[in-house]
Every structure is written in C-alpha cells, then in structure tokens.
Amino acid sequence: xxxxxxxxxxxxxxxxxLHYYDSIGLLRPTEITxxxxxxxxxxxxxxxxQILLFRELQFPLKEIKEILDSPNFDKDKCLEQQITLLQLxxxxxxxxxxxxxxxxxxxxxxxxxxxxxxxxxxxxxxQAKESWGQTKEYKEFEEKRKKWNDEQWKTxxxxxMSIFTEFGKMLYKKPSDEAVQQQVKKLQSFISxxxxxxxxxxxxxxxxxxxxxxxxxxxxxxxxGKGTAEFVEKAIEVYCKKKx
Numbered sequence: 749x750x751x752x753x754x755x756x757x758x759x760x761x762x763x764x765x766l767h768y769y770d771s772i773g774l775l776r777p778t779e780i781t782x783x784x785x786x787x788x789x790x791x792x793x794x795x796x797x798q799i800l801l802f803r804e805l806q807f808p809l810k811e812i813k814e815i816l817d818s819p820n821f822d823k824d825k826c827l828e829q830q831i832t833l834l835q836l837x838x839x840x841x842x843x844x845x846x847x848x849x850x851x852x853x854x855x856x857x858x859x860x861x862x863x864x865x866x867x868x869x870x871x872x873x874x875q876a877k878e879s880w881g882q883t884k885e886y887k888e889f890e891e892k893r894k895k896w897n898d899e900q901w902k903t904x905x906x907x908x909m910s911i912f913t914e915f916g917k918m919l920y921k922k923p924s925d926e927a928v929q930q931q932v933k934k935l936q937s938f939i940s941x942x943x944x945x946x947x948x949x950x951x952x953x954x955x956x957x958x959x960x961x962x963x964x965x966x967x968x969x970x971x972x973g974k975g976t977a978e979f980v981e982k983a984i985e986v987y988c989k990k991k992x
Contacts, residue, residue, distance in 0.1 A: 759796060775792065804834070818889070824960065888945060912971040916973040935980075958984075
C-alpha cells in the first residue's frame with residue numbers, strides 16, 4: 749500500500765489532483781486509515797495508469813470514468829486501442845515536424861495542409877469510444893445506475909462480490925456440478941437485475957474476462973480464494989453450452 753504522497757512522487761500526479769480524482773469517483777483510495785490517510789494498492793495504481801493514458805489522449809475525465817466503470821470494460825482490448833491511437837498521434841506529430849523542417853529549410857513553396865489532417869485519428873477515436881461505452885448494455889447500465897445513490901451502489905457491489913465468495917466455497921466440486929451451475933444462474937440473474945440484460949453470449953464473454961488476468965481476476969480470487977476466477981469461467985462455459 750502506498751500513501752497519497754508516495755503515489756504522487758511515483759507518478760508525478762499532484763496530491764491535489766489525486767484528491768480531486770477521489771472526490772469525483774474517478775480514483776478511490778483502496779483504504780482510508782483512522783487518521784484519514786489515503787492508501788492505494790496495486791489495483792488502484794493500475795487504474796491510475798489507465799487514467800493517465802487516457803489523459804495523454806486528451807479524453808475528458810467524465811468520459812474516462814464512464815469507460816473504466818463500464819461493466820463491459822476490457823483492459824486488454826482498451827490497451828490495444830490506446831496503443832493504436834498513440835501511434836496515429838505519433839505519426840501525425842512526425843508529419844507536422846517534417847512540414848515545419850521543410851518550411852525552415854526552403855520556405856513556403858507550396859501550401860500543403862495534409863499534415864494538419866486529423867480525420868484518421870478522429871475516426872478511430874470515435875470507433876474506440878463507441879466500443880468502450882456506447883453499447884446497448886452500457887446504456888441500460890447507465891439507466892439502472894441512476895436509481896441508486898453511492899451507498900446503495902456500494903452495497904450492490906458487495907453483494908455482487910459475495911457471489912464469487914460462494915463460488916470459492918465450491919472449488920472442490922466440478923464446474924458441471926448442479927450446485928455450481930445454479931450459482932452461475934444466480935450470477936447471471938444478478939447481473940441482469942442490477943447491471944444490464946445478461947445474455948448467454950455476454951455471460952460467456954464475462955467468464956473469459958473474469959479469468960483473463962488483471963484487477964478483475966485479482967478481485968474475484970480475493971473474494972473466493974486463488975483459482976476462483978478460472979473456476980467461474982469453466983462453470984460459465986458449461987452453463988452456456990447447456991443453454992445453446
């Protein structure tokens with residue numbers, strides 16, 4: 749765990765900015781001590797890294813929060829898109845540098861504005877944003893989220909993670925066991941009731957995401973014990989095959 753001062757020194761983000769991120773719900777500290785000190789674990793630092801990448805791409809804080817809080821957020825896919833956007837911006841800057849050097853050497857012999865064209869970047873950014881946060885499921889999630897205050901939302905998330913705690917108690921069973929399959933059904937119903945309509949296709953994708961590594965896998969394994977995320981993925985796979 750790192751204090752807000754240590755996080756600031758490590759990342760170059762000011763303490764004031766970290767406090768602001770906390771106030772708008774963009775980056776909550778993992779823990780607040782009795783003395784009021786904010787503490788951040790590796791999962792929080794990973795989220796901060798994602799925030800800073802989006803800031804480099806000049807995304808507004810509100811959009812960053814919506815993307816990271818989306819129930820469909822896929823860290824690996826997001827990183828791939830961020831890399832592509834950064835490469836496009838790098839190419840754009842290199843073109844501008846070449847244009848400026850050319851003007852310095854030979855003057856303005858021909859009016860060429862191609863180097864200022866950002867349409868390629870704008871189009872890719874638009875597509876990326878649509879894939880991050882404009883799905884039918886995300887819109888449904890946004891509508892449901894409006895119904896609850898922060899305290900209610902916190903309770904819902906605790907209840908959600910408790911489902912994985914229950915999965916953890918079944919690790920000695922086979923993923924195809926009836927009790928495990930009923931737990932998958934409970935998970936699907938909970939998601940549909942509180943987040944968005946969870947079809948078999950979405951549930952199957954979520955299973956792969958749960959076991960795909962990163963903070964999602966870590967949180968599930970923390971709730972149910974090591975190996976829970978992978979176990980849930982296998983149980984979901986069995987469940988979805990039965991339904992097809």
